[in-house]
Amino acid sequence: MSRIGKLPINLPAGVFVEHMADGAVQVKGAKGVLCQKIDPQIKIEISQDVVNVVTCEGGGKKVNALHGLYRALIYNMVIGVSVGFKRTLELIGVGYKANVQQGNLLELGLGYSHDVVMVLPEEIVATTELPKGKSPLIHLECIDNQLLGQVAAKIRSLRKVEPYKGKGIRFLGEQVRRKVGKSTKK
Secondary structure (H helix, E strand, C coil): CHHHHHHHHEEECEEEEECCCCCCCEECCCCCEEEEECCCCCCEEEECCEEEEECCCCHHHHHHHHHHHHHHHHHHHHHHHHHEEEEEEEEECCCEEEEEEECCCCEEECCCCCEEEECCCCCCEEEEECCCCCEEEEEEEEHHHHHHHHHHHHHHCCCCCCCCCCCCCCCCCCCCCCCCCCCCCC
């Protein structure tokens, strides 16, 4: 059995978990509703304030791996519908800019010949900030941790951080290993 999968999930006030007819688990909270399909070999016990993920005995390595996976997914759903998830991206480079237009369009000026326009999913709320004397910031908020991470990684891949000058898009507080440039002989 998985060590992570054995841990119970405590439900905060206002969060409700229920089984669906098609073998899925639905989590409702103040921020919204999330649903996750569950493998039939994994059993879930829902009590008043606690959710336990239980596996069948003798399931093998696959079932043990799924045990911890589904516990982590349900835990992320509970946190998402109660508190939500946030990621902040920082644009480092001369002339780099970000702007959110109506309709969830993110317009990025990243040093290419044309601005990059990215359509964000409806579930994600994006805001931009330009602190005085600092690099522009993009704030992303969502109740689905998986979707938020995927969109943040997609934005980051538009201009990866290069190791010589450190220019590019990075997560706020991310450390980048810098390389030393060429040195000339004298």
